[in-house]
Each structure stands twice: as structure tokens, then as C-alpha cells.
Amino acid sequence: MTADAGPDPLPSWREGSIKRRLLAFVAAVCTPGDPAWVAPQERIAVFDNDGTLWSEQPMYVQLAFALQRVRCLVAERAELAHHPLVAAALADDIEALMGHGLEGLLELAAMTHAGMADAAFSALARAWLREARHPGLGVPYTGLVYQPMLELLALLRAREFRSWIVTGGGVEFVRVFAEETYGIPPERVIGSTLQLRYGEENGQPTVWREAVVDAINDGDAKPVGIARAIGRRPIAAFGNSDGDLAMLRWTTAGPGRRLGLLLHHDDDEREVAYDRASAFGRLDLGLELARRHGWSLVSLRRDWHRIFPTPLPQD
């Protein structure tokens, strides 16, 4: 950074090699004349959401929403209580639910987030996010976004990057809060999808949500979803789990300067040290690939000065 640089754009990142690398990457690709310079329209950055931009502990936030929705559903259709996913949800048996994998979670989402117009779903999810509180911490879920990542998003926005969320979560769920929370508009969210159907309902043209999983945006599907939606290969990718490795690999194998960054959830005091024992992957492969392909491994314990925007009970 030059001597006349303004205030530190990443105050929640501790000084060290990771912060230096982030700032050097952004400076290089944004400086005309630098061999690494990239035209603004090619400055695409992609971010996983759960565990990368906000907390996924003790469970995915969308799963907490599904647990609430499932009770409404069973009140209307009691016979569903015998469905194994519904039974596990009613018993708050998170371990059993996670045992069904991302596919099972999305199946539960399909059952509980469908059978309505897309606008009706967005309104439901918005209302829930406003009212719901994290069970252990008593704060709204949108208070559990990672402050260092918010600063990174703001820095990239200021340097004419376009940042996208590429999530295994449901695209319509994430869109409900992404603009207000991250400054990322709905059209820059790529996620898992239910089938949609267009038709007239009571004379009103409507896009209707069917209770059928259409696409699971995880693993190899992430680069495919990016190619489909963006039509350009990103130059920077940020993730935290096995589901993000293909996206990181594809991004960082492109020509020119690239940045790959993998969050390592190793802070048991201020968050949860869990990524060596995650339900969907142990990150051992991620650590190996990070070494092999030169991705930055961010230790929450070591590299983040603070984790959440406002202090939490455990902070």
C-alpha cells in the first residue's frame, strides 16, 4: 500500500501474512500498469455463505427456519409427521437430520418452503429472520455475520469488484437478507433451487415454488453454477468447507493473479472450533489442496481481531 493510503480498510484482520496478501492482491489487480491489473468487469469474487460470511453453528440458519416451518406444515397435514426427515425435525434431532446430508436438508427445505408463490416465501423468510434469535446467544442471526468478511466485501466493492454469494443454501432464502446484510443484490446470489412453475393463480401471473429440489449447488456444481450465472471465471474465491474446493480450484487455476482463501474454524473461545469434525467433510482435503495450490488458510483464532460486528456473550 502507498504511504498516502487512508485508514486501514480491514481493521478486524490482524496484521500478518494473510492480511498483507489480501491487500497486496487487491492493490495489484486494481492498479493500472501493474502486470496483474484486471479490468473492472473481470473483477469477480465469489463467496460461500454458511461458515464463510456468517456462522453455521450450531446449525445452518436455514435449517433453523425449516424447523419452525415444519411445525406449521404438520399442523396442516398431520400425516407428514411420520416422514423420517419431519420426525427428526419435530424432535429437534439435528444429528439425525445432518445424517441425511445436504440432499436431505434440501428435501426438508422443499417440503417446508414450497407450495406458495415466490413472493410469499420471501415474506415468510423475512419475517422469520426479523423475529428469530440464535438459541444460545439470543441475538438475531444477521448479527452472526463475520465482521472481517464485511470489511473485505466493502473493500472489494470500493475497488469495483462484483462479489457473488455461491451457496449450498436455498437461493431465495439467502436473497432475503443478502442485500441489507452484505450489500450483495439478489441477482448476485447463486444457490440451491427448488423447481419453479409459472402460471396464473386466481387470474394473477405467479411464479410458484414446487416441493421438488431442482439443483444442489455444492461441490462440482459450484463452478457450473458460476459459469451458468456469471459467464466469467472469478479471480478470487472464499470458502470454508469441502463443498467449496471445486470453486476455489477452478478460480485459482485461471491465468493471471488469483486469490483463494479457506477459513479455518479453529477458535473455540470466540466461535466454535469445528472444521476438523464437520458433518459434511473434515477439511483435511481442503488443507491439503490449500498447500498444493497456494490458497491462504485463515485461522479465525490467529487472523481475526474480532469475529462479529457487536460483542457477543462469548466474545
Place this chain on the structure above:
Amino acid sequence: MTADAGPDPLPSWREGSIKRRLLAFVAAVCTPGDPAWVAPQERIAVFDNDGTLWSEQPMYVQLAFALQRVRCLVAERAELAHHPLVAAALADDIEALMGHGLEGLLELAAMTHAGMADAAFSALARAWLREARHPGLGVPYTGLVYQPMLELLALLRAREFRSWIVTGGGVEFVRVFAEETYGIPPERVIGSTLQLRYGEENGQPTVWREAVVDAINDGDAKPVGIARAIGRRPIAAFGNSDGDLAMLRWTTAGPGRRLGLLLHHDDDEREVAYDRASAFGRLDLGLELARRHGWSLVSLRRDWHRIFPTPLPQD
């Protein structure tokens, strides 16, 4: 428009009710305090491509590309010459090809635009568009964009609209020229798609195009594609054929001020008067829906002062 308005932003549109309506709509939704004011992030406009932003006569431009590609394909795999679509293509029998409907055309696109990395396809299409000339007019196809629509896109851009292309054509094909030609970046193109597959090819992470049609973005699929990609209902929609009616209907049925516009290809001197006898629909339904829902019907003959950016032989 106020008295201190600058130069006419739509010089290729003849004075009249259509031009007044376009300007009044843009002024109203962009004027703070106007009851019709719309926040910039909600100013979404969607445009069909073939026949709406550029000429689709005597055939879709992408079909002309497929006719060239099919010869390369048969040179490598002679047995394909017996496939009915390929045989019709080799015979330049456009009528027979159109008889297979959009589904058949996309099948031909799948056969001829796949089996390669997405980046390789883009390079092929870009090279073809640079070299190819319209058979009757001898100009590059990108010279056959509609000047009045370019002015409309520029006006909307200046007023903080985000304009999207929503095409039945292949998304990757349209992306190759949309940014340079229309000022619409790749991520704002929604189109028909082939299946994509991610994997390593010779140690390089690659998004590969499979010869399988994934989704046909026409008719009812257009509102679904918009909901999926944008996550917001547009406030203005522009089309010219049966395939655009659901998009126009969904757009204009939303709350607040809306604009729907249907191009009527009725100019046999400067273009081709064809839309009462189009291969994929006669527009009779469109004319009826335009009356019923208050869409503007643009007569190329009456409402456009000029059609193409530079004069053509028939201009």
C-alpha cells in the same frame, strides 16, 4: 420532460404516442417524489433478443452459426450426416429446420456447440461473429442491431436501470457479443442452456459443455428464468413474439407503474414484415394481449425513424 431536458435521448424514435409513453414512464419511475417512483435497485428491465434487439431475418443468427459448425462436425464424424437435423442443415433447408421448433434448433445447437470447454466455445463464436456476414446484406450480424433499442438501452442505463437479456437463444452465444454490442454484461444474460460439467481435463479444472439441452428459455420458462436469476420482478419488458408473452404478462401485472412493449415487424421496405406469419407463432395472441393489458405495440414502419445504426442497402 422538463423544459431544461438535454438533447432527445431517443432520436431514432418518431414523435408519437409510443415515444411519449416511453419517456413518461422513465421520467416517472426515476423522479423522487413521483407516486410512480421506483428505487434504483428495483429498476429492472428485461429484453428478448432475436427480433427485439437485433434482426432475426432470414434466420436466427445463432442458427447461421450452427449451419457453419455442422459442416465442421460432419467432417469429423461423417455418420452424423444422416441425422435429420444435420441433413437439413447441410442442405441449408431452413424451412425444414424451423419445422422442428425451438426444441429442434437447440438440439442442433447442442450437437454443434458442445463437446468442448466453455472458454473454447466462446472463442469459436467470437471468431465467427467477427468474420461472418449476413447473406443478403453483406454486413456483420452485429450491424443488424436495432438503433432505436440501443438508444433505449442507453437511456435506461443513464437512469440507473439494470437491463437484462432474456432470450430463447443459447446463453453463452449471446454473452459473446452482448457486452460490446448492447452494453449488457454476461451475468445479465438469461438464455437456453446446455448441460455443463465440471472436472479436470489434462490436469486443468474445466467447465465442459455437454451435447444435451438443459433448459429452453421460452414462453413460461422466461418468468421462471427471471425469478431464478434476478430474484426480482422486472418493471419493464420488451419482446416481439409468442415466446415473450408470459414475461410481458408477469412483468406488467406487478404493482405500481409498469411498461410492456411488443415490437410489430410490419416494415417490408426497411426490414421484413413477417410477424403475422412467423414460424413460432403468428403474434395474433400477442396483439390481443397487448390490447387487454395495455402493452405498447411498436410499429417498426410507423414508430422508428431508422432501424439499423448505419444505412444498409435496403434502408
